[in-house]
Amino acid sequence: MKKLSVLLIAALMGSVAQAAEYKIDTKGAHAFVQFRIKHLGYSWLYGRFDDFSGSFFYDEKQPEKSTINVDIDVNSLNSNHAERDKHLRSDDFLDTAKYPTASFKSTSFEPLENGEARLNGELTLHGITKPISIDVTNIGGGKDPWGGYRQGFSGTTVFELKDFGIKTLGPASQKVEMILDIEGIKI
Known part of the structure; x- marks a missing residue:
C-alpha cells in the first residue's frame, strides 16, 4: 500500500510538471x-538567425492552452557567407537598420494527432x-540530468x-x- 501511494504521488507530481512556463x-x-x-531556382540557400529569445507555456493535458512568444534579432542572420549576409541585411531585402527585430506571438494551438499540432x-x-x-x-519532454525539466x-x-x-x-x-526547433527549460 505504501509503495502504491508513493507511485501515485510521483505520477501526480509528474503530471503537474507538464503544465508549465518554459x-x-x-x-x-x-x-x-x-x-x-x-x-x-537552381539550388537552396540555407541560413539561420543566431540570436533570439522567448518562452512558451505548455500543458500536456490541455495542449490547446499552449502559447509562445519569440523575438528574433534579424541582424543575427547567418547564411555562412559574410558578403551575402550583408546584402540580405541591407535595404534591398530585410533592411535591418530600420527593422532590427522580428517577432512571433501565438494566437491559438490546435492539437491534431500523433503529437502533431498547428500553431x-x-x-x-x-x-x-x-x-x-x-x-x-x-518531440518530447522530461527531466534533464541537471534536475530541470525540458520540453x-x-x-x-x-x-x-x-x-x-x-x-x-x-x-x-x-x-x-x-x-524551427525549440527546446525549453521549465522556469
Whole structure:
C-alpha cells in the first residue's frame, strides 16, 4: 500500500510538471530558427538567425492552452557567407537598420494527432504583421540530468516574402521556408 501511494504521488507530481512556463534554451544551442529559400531556382540557400529569445507555456493535458512568444534579432542572420549576409541585411531585402527585430506571438494551438499540432499566430517581420500557421511536432519532454525539466518541439512554415514587403531575386525565390526547433527549460 505504501509503495502504491508513493507511485501515485510521483505520477501526480509528474503530471503537474507538464503544465508549465518554459524559457527557450538558446544558450545551450538547443533551439534553432533556420530558413531556406531557392536561389534563382537552381539550388537552396540555407541560413539561420543566431540570436533570439522567448518562452512558451505548455500543458500536456490541455495542449490547446499552449502559447509562445519569440523575438528574433534579424541582424543575427547567418547564411555562412559574410558578403551575402550583408546584402540580405541591407535595404534591398530585410533592411535591418530600420527593422532590427522580428517577432512571433501565438494566437491559438490546435492539437491534431500523433503529437502533431498547428500553431497559429502573428509574425512581425520587416515592419509588417501577418497571421501565419506553423505545423508542429512534439518531440518530447522530461527531466534533464541537471534536475530541470525540458520540453521540445519542431515546426515548419512557408510564407511569401511579398506579404512582408521583402523583395526577391526572381520568380523561384518568392517563398521562404522556416524550420524551427525549440527546446525549453521549465522556469
